[in-house]
Each structure stands twice: as structure tokens, then as C-alpha cells.
Amino acid sequence: MKKTLQIGALTIGAGAPIRVESMLKTRLYETDSCLAQLRQLKDEGCELVRVAFPDLRLKDSLKTLNEYSPLPLMADIHFDPDIAVAAIEAGCPSIRINPGNMGSPERLTHVVELARERGVVIRIGANSGSVNNAQLDAAGGDRGAALALAVSEQMEMLLSRKFTNVIVSAKSTDIAETLRANVLLNKRYGDFPFHVGITESGSGMDGMIKSACGLSRLFAMGIGDTMRVSLSQDPVDEVRAAYSILRALDLRQRGGRLISCPTCGRRQLDVADVVPELRELVAQLPDGFTVAVMGCEVNGPREARHAQLGIAGSPAGLVVFREGEIVARVEKGASVVDALRPYLPKKS
Numbered sequence: 001m002k003k004t005l006q007i008g009a010l011t012i013g014a015g016a017p018i019r020v021e022s023m024l025k026t027r028l029y030e031t032d033s034c035l036a037q038l039r040q041l042k043d044e045g046c047e048l049v050r051v052a053f054p055d056l057r058l059k060d061s062l063k064t065l066n067e068y069s070p071l072p073l074m075a076d077i078h079f080d081p082d083i084a085v086a087a088i089e090a091g092c093p094s095i096r097i098n099p100g101n102m103g104s105p106e107r108l109t110h111v112v113e114l115a116r117e118r119g120v121v122i123r124i125g126a127n128s129g130s131v132n133n134a135q136l137d138a139a140g141g142d143r144g145a146a147l148a149l150a151v152s153e154q155m156e157m158l159l160s161r162k163f164t165n166v167i168v169s170a171k172s173t174d175i176a177e178t179l180r181a182n183v184l185l186n187k188r189y190g191d192f193p194f195h196v197g198i199t200e201s202g203s204g205m206d207g208m209i210k211s212a213c214g215l216s217r218l219f220a221m222g223i224g225d226t227m228r229v230s231l232s233q234d235p236v237d238e239v240r241a242a243y244s245i246l247r248a249l250d251l252r253q254r255g256g257r258l259i260s261c262p263t264c265g266r267r268q269l270d271v272a273d274v275v276p277e278l279r280e281l282v283a284q285l286p287d288g289f290t291v292a293v294m295g296c297e298v299n300g301p302r303e304a305r306h307a308q309l310g311i312a313g314s315p316a317g318l319v320v321f322r323e324g325e326i327v328a329r330v331e332k333g334a335s336v337v338d339a340l341r342p343y344l345p346k347k348s
């Protein structure tokens, strides 16, 4: 049975929706910039934010972030158990470490005991870059299996200390490797929440599509409790992309949904011209409320019969329809948004 974990007020795992994460791209010593980015991420629906904590001297900055952050933080730590201890002392409700690079077994035990005492969640993370030659040899050269082995070794270090407040994560920039590793790990550790993503997936459309392809296959197998779309761009875009993927898969709704036809030679409305404005409007609607914009009324209302509200171009102007039935006709030149406005629901 899948575990439920608590990171501050955020529930992850059984009974919770797939959570959306991102990572601060500001530096920890730029406290004001970090807080501004955290507020932007919260406004977009981000629920957990990882923050790089590379230096003990930044402990006070991390403490300040924990005090004022509108979102729970996960400190990202490499190699130094003293930094992991400092992150917990600075109030982080979760940390991301590789238990294998926390120095001696005694030092790892100290980190684990402090995490247990403070109710801190530990995410163990491995990506394809963390796989060593011994793991690769043990897996017979199968990179996905080697990645799973790297994560299993970390996992056992925590479980042998009877620490179970753990999120499992195995990421590669290669989709097949990520899938293979997660399937293997899910067989063994499926009771634990999984953080999923395709790491270093690039930027722009290519990066988002690559992430969407990998994530949708993981979600189809029931793997994934928290997610990040890793993009080389503004973290706000990571959050927007994450919700776009969840919305497309009907796994989670945030704001309304926009259906738009691709248009063809029958079009009476240039849909591409009105989509940007409609997208802003629809984002403010109640979760899951669907609006369609169609290039013509010949097939529009029928093609968009699943939409609660829609608008289509017609020779005379615009046709507004609700649940597939025409409710208004508006003359040519009218604004699409103004034509829809009387029929829009209020966000509760």
C-alpha cells in the first residue's frame, strides 16, 4: 500500500494528486530574488520547490527562505553531511541527498536521526550521471537497470536505519532508461512515493514534448506522485508545462481547458489569432471548465460537443454555443472574449 508523506502542509503519495515541483534558479544568497521567484511559482500552482544549498555559509539565507517562503522547500545537497544537518536546522521540511556520498556511515546516521526527529522527508535522487562503472557492470551494461541499482543502494542505506520518510527518484535524460529504472524500482519500492521527470530535457517545445512523452508513459503505468518538467528556462514555464501535461492526461485540472480547432479552408475565424487572449481568460475559469474556439460553425459545435462553452466563426460573424447548442449570434468584427463573457462562470 502506497505511503502518504507530509512535507509541511503538503501531502504526497496515497490520496494526494500528482504534485507539481520546480527548482529555484536564483542563487540562495539573493534572498529577495529567491522569495520573488517562490511567489511567482506559487501563483502558477507549484507546490514544492527544490533549492540548491551548496555552502554552509548560506545557512542563514536558507533559514530566511524557510521563514518567508509561501511554499515548502526541499534543500538539494551533495557530498557534505554537515550541509544536510544545516538544512534541517534551518527549517527545511525536506532534503534531497545521495546517502552514498554523505561521508562515513556514522555521519549518514546522524543526518537520518535528525531527519527522523524533525519529521523531515528525504528524497533520494540518482540520475544517469550518478551511475558508476561497478553498477553498470553489475547490470550487464543495461543503463536503466544500473540506474535502478544506484537508487536501490541508496534506498537500502535508509531502510537499514529504519527510516521510511522517503521519496524515490531515478531520472535520466534518456526516456527509455528512465522508464526501465522506474519500472524496476516500482516493483521493489512501489509503496513509497516516486518523484518523476526526464532530467535535462532541454528547452522550449522540444524539452516540453520530451518531458511529456516520458512522463505520460510513467503515469500510464501508475508511477509518479510528484513531478518536475526540467527545462533550461524560467521555472514558471516548468510549472505551466507540468499542469499542461496533467490536464491533457485528465490527471489534474488547474483552471479551465481550451479546445481549439486547427482550422482548414472552411474557417470563418482565424483561431490562432484569438487563442492567446482566450488562453489567459480560460486559465481564470473554474478547474476543468472547457471552452472551445472553432474556425467555423459547420462542424464546430458538434466537434466541440464536450465543451461547456464555445465560439465559432460564421459567415455573419460569431456563433456562441453552450453544451453544443447555439445560444447567441454576434455580428462580424465583435471581440471573441466579449461575445463569450456573458456566459462565463465565475471561479469559486
Ligand code: SF4
Binding pocket: 261, 262, 263, 264, 265, 266, 267, 268, 294, 295, 296, 297, 298, 299, 300, 303
Ligand atoms: S471547425 Fe471548421 S474550420 Fe475548424 S477544422 Fe473543423 S471544419 Fe475546419
